[in-house]
Amino acid sequence: MRGLSVVCVVGPTASGKSALAELVATRLGSSVVSVDAMQVYRGMDVGTAKTPVAERRRPLLMVDVVDPDEDYSVQRFQTDARDCVDALLAEGLTPVLCGGTGLYLNAVIDEMAFPVGEKDGGVRERYERIAADRGADALHALLAERDPESAALIHPNNVRRVVRALEMSDEGVSYARHHEGLHERAAHYPARIWGLSWPREDLYARIDARVDQMVEAGLVEEVRALAVRGLTTDVTAGQAIGYKEILEVLSGRIELEEAVELVKRRTRRYAKRQLSWFRHDGRVRWLEMGEVSLEEACERIVSDLERREG
Template identity: 60%
Template sequence: MSEGRPRLIAIVGPTASGKSALADEVAARLGSSVVSVDSMQVYRGMDIGTAKEPEEFRSVPLLMVDVADVRSDYSVQVFQRDARACVDTLLEDDKVPVLCGGTGLYLDAVIDEMDFPRGTTNGAVRRKYEEMGRQRGAAALWEMLRQRDARSAELIHPNNVRRVERALELLDEGTSYAKEHEGLKRHIPHYATSIFATVRRREELYKRIDARVDAMMAAGLVDEVKALLYQGLRESTTAAQAIGYKEVVEYLDGHCDFEKCVETIKLRSRRYAKRQLSWIRRDGRAQEVDLDAMTVAEAAEFVIDGFKNDGDE
């Protein structure tokens, strides 16, 4: 099913690098749609903090956003099913799906052959780690996993609380997430895909991250979080851990002042960008698109030319 010339384009990159604008331009030129592969844009109402462009300002359709209630834990397995349905519909219409996002696992889940680890669940053990996660937070739970099983921790995003809990549970059962994960062979494509990564100089990227956070706060992120709390944000073990939202909740709960909240969001966003870049380099399939050296229009032309030439060798 995946052999031959690529049928999909994926544009990945660290937060605030400009990948969304590039994906929109590419999709517009191809007369297609963008499929978001972002683990947090799936949630309705999480708009400002996820840099979700308002529908009235979108130049092309954006799929796989606003598909889940903020109280739900929208798993990567469900995302895989729903995103592939979007991709298949576009392909049936003879359109080139343009995937865009910075969540590596979610992109891999769509474009690669991935069957996720399943197993029996020990309710008491699961509840123990769920309670730890609520009391100590996602970062502390992930650090516990890293200390016990660094190999498994490397495979799981710190914000993916459910997966971290499952990995700890597997350790208690005498196995490991990494061992089960060996069956998730990345690089065995489900769809032949041309992948491009937006890159910038570190100083420029960090400047853009800081500016984005300031813009989010000015746009009303605090009020957005207040509304989401009313809708049940705390009930989710995934959405509540999103960068920007978690810190604002801490501010609203009185654990820090506003200035500290903003600085923490900037710091964690920069750290997240570093993890995203590490995933891109480790994955090794992406052609780099230097957005410090190219305009969006030039970059779109580069991507489309690369896509058309892929598979000729």
């Protein structure tokens, strides 16, 4: 296959990535490879906005990979997702990567290694205790105070990675510095990255509407079923926005109305972090979705691909 190997559709949550990626994959006769840190978990469908199976027009890969109580690292994701991409390329197809987890996207398309040497003992336990006693936000705030660069790269709900960054800080190593040059790395796959952008108020309105739709679609029931199977806030999946808050509702700590507002507020903050990550990547070509339709955006992506491969 000459020219471009991979097309990527990225952007903040609720920006329309999935719909656009599916349109592109349909035009190309290919498949969509999800690069979303939470869609890998089985049974987490409503709260992660997975396209329902019955509505998928093209195969959607790298979803429903593991159970929510399983340990699934970005290193494992890198291996599994690249297997999917390689299989599509071997068939002469152009993989369409889609998602908002910037680290997972870079893990697939760039040459990346990750911190190793997981620790046990008192230091780790101390940080984990802070998260357990005072919450993930308090632990993230500690990292932000000590190493703001690293804190900006890590989602507050990713307690495991926050703990690792604090451990590295104790060793005199910055997690952010370890990943310095992340967006200038050598490419593992030649890729064309397209980002979806909306005016802020429009994006926030879309986020609020999506959260309301999730609740109407059965988010509480989904989390209740997962809780029966053992989902708690002690695992990464249980820290996902939407799931953590509903788990608190089910435990009686907060009311549903408060939880819904928390989900909206935390999702808006997450969207800002997503945009910040992708805007630091000079390869991203931005589509102003307030000015173009999904069909027009798809045509622009496919035309660009055909021009580069022609």
